[in-house]
Amino acid sequence: xxVLADPALAAxxxxxxxxxxxxxxxxxxxxxLAAILPIAWIIRQSFLTTGGEYTVGNYEKVLSSGLTWSxxxxxxxxxxxxxxxxxxxxxxxxxxxxxxxxxxxxxxxxFVMLPLWTSILVRTYGWLxxxxxxxxxxxxxxGSGLTAEPxxxxxxxxxxxxxxxxxMLPLFLLPVYxxxxxxxxxxxxxxxxxGATLGQTIRTVILPLSAGGIVSGSLIVFIYTIxxxxxxxxxxxGKVNPLSIRIERTLSTFQDWGSASVxxxxxxxxxxxxxxxxxxxxxxxxxxxxxxxxx
Amino acid sequence: MSWLRISLAAIAVTVALPxxxxxxxxxxxxxxxxNAVKTAMWAPAAKELGYDVxxxxxxxxxxxxxxxxxxxxxxxxxxxxxxxxxxxxxxQSLLEPLDYKIIDxxxxxxxxxxxxxYPFDSYGTVMSWNTKTYGENPPKTxxxxxxxxxxxxxxxxxxxxxxLIEIALLSEGVAPADVYPVxxxxxxxxxxxxxxxxxKPNVSVWWTSGAQSAQLLKDGEADLLxxxxxxxxxxxxxxGAADYTFKGSVIGTxxxxxxKGAPNKxxxxxxxxxxTQPARVAKLTDFIAYGPVxxxxxxxxxxxxxxxxxxxxxxxxxxxxVFSNADxxxxxxxxxxxxxxxxxxx
Numbered sequence: 001x002x003v004l005a006d007p008a009l010a011a012x013x014x015x016x017x018x019x020x021x022x023x024x025x026x027x028x029x030x031x032x033l034a035a036i037l038p039i040a041w042i043i044r045q046s047f048l049t050t051g052g053e054y055t056v057g058n059y060e061k062v063l064s065s066g067l068t069w070s071x072x073x074x075x076x077x078x079x080x081x082x083x084x085x086x087x088x089x090x091x092x093x094x095x096x097x098x099x100x101x102x103x104x105x106x107x108x109x110x111f112v113m114l115p116l117w118t119s120i121l122v123r124t125y126g127w128l129x130x131x132x133x134x135x136x137x138x139x140x141x142x143g144s145g146l147t148a149e150p151x152x153x154x155x156x157x158x159x160x161x162x163x164x165x166x167x168m169l170p171l172f173l174l175p176v177y178x179x180x181x182x183x184x185x186x187x188x189x190x191x192x193x194x195g196a197t198l199g200q201t202i203r204t205v206i207l208p209l210s211a212g213g214i215v216s217g218s219l220i221v222f223i224y225t226i227x228x229x230x231x232x233x234x235x236x237x238g239k240v241n242p243l244s245i246r247i248e249r250t251l252s253t254f255q256d257w258g259s260a261s262v263x264x265x266x267x268x269x270x271x272x273x274x275x276x277x278x279x280x281x282x283x284x285x286x287x288x289x290x291x292x293x294x295x
Numbered sequence: 296m297s298w299l300r301i302s303l304a305a306i307a308v309t310v311a312l313p314x315x316x317x318x319x320x321x322x323x324x325x326x327x328x329x330n331a332v333k334t335a336m337w338a339p340a341a342k343e344l345g346y347d348v349x350x351x352x353x354x355x356x357x358x359x360x361x362x363x364x365x366x367x368x369x370x371x372x373x374x375x376x377x378x379x380x381x382x383x384x385x386x387q388s389l390l391e392p393l394d395y396k397i398i399d400x401x402x403x404x405x406x407x408x409x410x411x412x413y414p415f416d417s418y419g420t421v422m423s424w425n426t427k428t429y430g431e432n433p434p435k436t437x438x439x440x441x442x443x444x445x446x447x448x449x450x451x452x453x454x455x456x457x458x459l460i461e462i463a464l465l466s467e468g469v470a471p472a473d474v475y476p477v478x479x480x481x482x483x484x485x486x487x488x489x490x491x492x493x494x495k496p497n498v499s500v501w502w503t504s505g506a507q508s509a510q511l512l513k514d515g516e517a518d519l520l521x522x523x524x525x526x527x528x529x530x531x532x533x534x535g536a537a538d539y540t541f542k543g544s545v546i547g548t549x550x551x552x553x554x555k556g557a558p559n560k561x562x563x564x565x566x567x568x569x570x571t572q573p574a575r576v577a578k579l580t581d582f583i584a585y586g587p588v589x590x591x592x593x594x595x596x597x598x599x600x601x602x603x604x605x606x607x608x609x610x611x612x613x614x615x616x617v618f619s620n621a622d623x624x625x626x627x628x629x630x631x632x633x634x635x636x637x638x639x640x641x
Contacts, residue, residue: 238454238501
């Protein structure tokens with residue numbers, strides 16, 4: 001930190017800081033309007049009876065209901081399942097992309113990004129066409145004699161997971177790919193020249209150096225999937241009911257805004273907890289990297 | 296002088312025009328059904344009255360109505376609801392009382408009368424099946440629908456207790472007239488829920504919208520469905536391998552209500568009266584198989600003879616049916632839905 005001896009210079013610096021801060025005001029205003037206000041409104045709503053009196057009854061009702069907890073479990077199962085598959089499929093894919101020649105990498109990247117630019121509704125209904133009983137995949141399976149009966153691929157947990165992984169994979173891939181591309185190629189060459197096998201290089205050089213990207217990607221997957229609604233609603237067949245669907249049903253069938261608000265807050269708290277967990281994980285990683293560099 | 300007069304007249308006309316055209320906003324269910332209601336009912340009525348009618352669509356009318364009324368921003372003048380939702384909305388004081396000085400009180404049979412939501416058409420929740428799976432020998436009763444040994448196949452039911460708990464009791468041999476008395480006994484609801492739980496392992500899809508149920512039937516995704524007669528009839532008419540029966544159907548009505556604090560209350564009452572004239576509700580059956588509530592619409596050959604068979608309320612179809620009881624649902628709806636959700640969760 002340089003100490004500014006000249007008071008005029010210091011005043012200049014202060015003015016500059018104030019100016020830069022003021023530049024962020026429109027954005028802050030929009031965030032306040034679009035995020036903070038509705039959340040404050042939901043919090044207020046969660047303490048109101050249908051008649052408009054203050055109560056904690058909504059919290060008692062929602063937190064004591066088995067339906068809430070099973071919806072929470074389903075939410076976590078879907079998120080963790082999607083995350084696990086994204087890591088298993090996405091990490092090798094990112095590695096392949098990062099090590100491919102630029103032209104091939106660009107082409108592959110276009111294939112990855114294409115679904116990202118398609119509406120989620122279109123993609124979800126697309127899966128319905130592919131996965132249903134008389135759909136393309138089952139027709140191929142039964143037609144070729146691989147299975148005698150069509151497999152139950154959709155209107156259940158499996159179908160929902162397939163749809164969610166398809167949506168999340170590109171979003172997971174991007175930070176992982178960026179981290180892997182930034183790895184100094186000399187480090188990989190050095191490890192190879194010192195006799196490491198490919199597996200050893202991946203394990204001891206590439207994965208530790210891209211861990212930050214994997215953690216970022218995982219955070220994105222988690223935060224997105226925890227509030228997923230369309231995919232379980234269309235592909236779950238009424239049998240996969242995470243918190244988002246519980247909220248919708250509480251609103252539409254029971255018109256119980258208080259309880260729906262409590263469920264919304266529960267979802268928000270869950271997201272915050274996961275966010276904090278991931279931030280802690282990243283800090284831990286950064287410290288380890290720092291420690292390793294000095295070892 | 297004459298110039299001044301002309302320009303004054305021109306100003307008067309331009310000022311008067313927007314005022315003279317009465318605007319009314321109507322909220323419908325949208326889709327094929329919404330289009331049918333528009334073409335057969337409110338569009339010609341609006342033309343007759345000289346109203347400028349705007350349409351909004353909502354798949355969940357009651358939730359939308361509640362949001363508008365409780366937030367004090369009522370933008371719609373007429374809303375299309377299912378009668379149980381209409382009764383619920385009335386119980387929560389979300390609707391204006393209907394003005395039966397403008398609307399003809401004799402146009403509704405006594406059993407269906409409502410002070411708040413005007414019933415205009417009716418539909419049956421029916422059993423429907425894939426004709427490729429069952430050929431000439433489909434299940435004929437709800438008891439057979441539950442008989443998975445005799446009629447194997449994938450079932451699809453609506454993810455909602457409405458009509459299903461009535462059907463569950465019918466499947467156990469409860470007579471149509473006894474359904475609500477049984478449901479009103481202390482263990483009546485539990486009995487119906489237990490019956491639904493028994494069929495649950497054989498339900499491959501719990502559908503959430505009428506359009507989805509039609510798709511399941513059309514695609515052969517489900518072999519045996521509970522759906523609405525209009526949806527089943529549309530799939531059948533489009534050449535789908537599907538058929539359905541009115542035997543044991545649960546008959547419900549849809550109604551039109553005026554939200555509390557609607558901006559154009561009186562015009563809304565006039566439009567409801569005009570759009571539900573016998574000829575117009577009869578015309579609705581040109582587009583969708585939902586029969587009029589007004590008995591006068593069945594007179595004078597307004598509805599062709601062969602189409603009568605496709606309507607839930609046709610005399611020959613009504614014998615084995617249960618009329619959905621809106622009052623029961625207002626009183627017990629929440630308990631029934633909660634018991635249903637818990638059953639789904641087990």
